[in-house]
Amino acid sequence: MIILKVNNLSIEEISKINRVVVDEISFSLKKGESLGIVGESGSGKTVTAMSLLNLLSDDLRVSRGTVEFLGMNICKSSEKELEKIRGNQFSIIFQNPISSLNPLMKVGKQILEVIKKHQNLNKKEELNRTFEVLSDVGFKDNFLEIFNKYPHELSGGQGQRIGIAMAIANNPKIIIADEPTTALDKDIECQILKLLKDIQKKYNTSIILISHDLEVIKNFTDNSLIMYFGQIVESGPTKEIFSSPYHHYTKGLLDSLPRNFKKGEPIKVMKGGIPDINDRIEGCFFSPRCPMVTEFCKKNRVDYTLTEGNSRGIRCINPLKEIDYEK
Ligand SMILES: Nc1ncnc2c1ncn2[C@@H]1O[C@H](COP(=O)(O)OP(=O)(O)OP(=O)(O)O)[C@@H](O)[C@H]1O
Ligand SMILES: [Mg+2]
Structure with missing residues (x-):
């Protein structure tokens, strides 16, 4: 079943006429599928990812095309409609998740808040779900210790696990991971990628993995888009x-x-x-x-x-x- 369909999507910079940043890209994503987006720096990977959740910065706009998520046109949806799906049905993991966390709030509480916002659970169920996602991301014996940490007390690998925990807390249909392991050591990178794979299997989540590292894309994804200067130049099954x-x-x-x-x-x-x-x-x-x-x-x-x-x-x-x- 196709859950995301991007049709002829173009994005341009508002201030400069004709300065196209992403040029007529089309692709679709099926339930449970992993899609890699690869290309050199500046090829338009992040801009594409942000447009899928209608999170483009103010100086960019969609000039053409559509993004359909389960039949809903994301480009034309209101902020209220988008709030319902962001972090709930469709979430994003950034390269440096620690910087996107609230520095003054314990990480467990932050996961709890994400769950509270979108799920209708009682307090005990919210807490249980928080412990479950902490366990899903590998904090099995020490989840209480991690729950009580502040973001600055986390290592890079722990921070990325918390980023993933926040992203999966509401069991989304799609997770976008934009260079999730670029800032990490090679061995931690492998652990995080394996973790994403396990989560994808457990929840049958679709994953869009953005990377400039072909080895990562090769080992992790079913299908790939190769981007060059804002365009898709090649797409298809990764193996092929x-x-x-x-x-x-x-x-x-x-x-x-x-x-x-x-x-x-x-x-x-x-x-x-x-x-x-x-x-x-x-x-x-x-x-x-x-x-x-x-x-x-x-x-x-x-x-x-x-x-x-x-x-x-x-x-x-x-x-x-x-x-x-x-x-
Ligand atoms: N807010 C913006 N306003 C204008 N141009 C932008 C903006 N954000 C990105 N761009 C331009 O769009 C192009 C694509 O940028 P993007 O960040 O998507 O590249 P990327 O493929 O993610 O690169 P990297 O591998 O370095 O993360 C670049 O030329 C960039 O300069
Ligand atoms: Mg980028």
């Missing part, structure tokens, strides 16, 4: 994309992974960098960096096209493999 990419950008990202370096061969680094947002590129946005660029690519915009059967999407006229497009 990683074993057989269509887009030259995806291939470039994969080739530059340390695990793909072969001894004795030069390190492959993609040439160039992501364009400046003020750059006006006439043709395909990736054309200045593409190893297979043609004169056509330099001059013409390239549409995002679905393959036959709709399993994969691609924005390239000269892909790495022959594709049967949707008729």
Whole structure:
């Protein structure tokens, strides 16, 4: 069952006409599915995530398209309607959750407040649910100790677990995790990702995981979107994309992974960098960096096209493999 559907969504900066930050992206998310969004810094991952909950900052706006969550158009919903779903049916985990907590309130109380806001439980049930989520995020023997801590007393890993506890407290249908492990050590990162996977299984939650780390996306997600300069350039089942990419950008990202370096061969680094947002590129946005660029690519915009059967999407006229497009 599809619970989130994004159709041709474009986001622009209000002050500068035509400065598009996210450009006609479309994707859907099924119940229990995990979707990875990957791309270099500035590719539009966070802006996309924020728009899904209608949390764009004041200087940005949706200029086109829709975000449908269980049939409701998020872009057109009132603040009152959105308040009902944010942190309840649809929640978000940030890179540094400690900074989004109230520094003056014990963390247990903060989880309790989130539960109180959205669930109709008595005091004992609220407390039991708080202990249950603390246990879900790995505080099994020490949940009372953690309950009574202030945010500044938490380590980075504990803080991220509390961020996850807040996000799952009301058993949401979707969790967005925006770079949830970027600030953590590698071993803690693995624990947190495993935890997210366990929670996804226990509650059959859909997860959107945003990362610039391809290994994280590969190990964690069912489907992926590869973003470049505000556009989706490739999408599909993660396994397929990683074993057989269509887009030259995806291939470039994969080739530059340390695990793909072969001894004795030069390190492959993609040439160039992501364009400046003020750059006006006439043709395909990736054309200045593409190893297979043609004169056509330099001059013409390239549409995002679905393959036959709709399993994969691609924005390239000269892909790495022959594709049967949707008729
Ligand atoms: N409030 C804003 N006003 C104007 N432009 C913005 C705003 N927020 C982001 N942008 C621009 O939108 C583009 C996408 O930014 P975004 O934060 O979504 O990138 P990202 O893919 O999440 O990058 P990172 O990996 O660094 O987190 C960038 O060019 C950024 O400068
Ligand atoms: Mg970001």
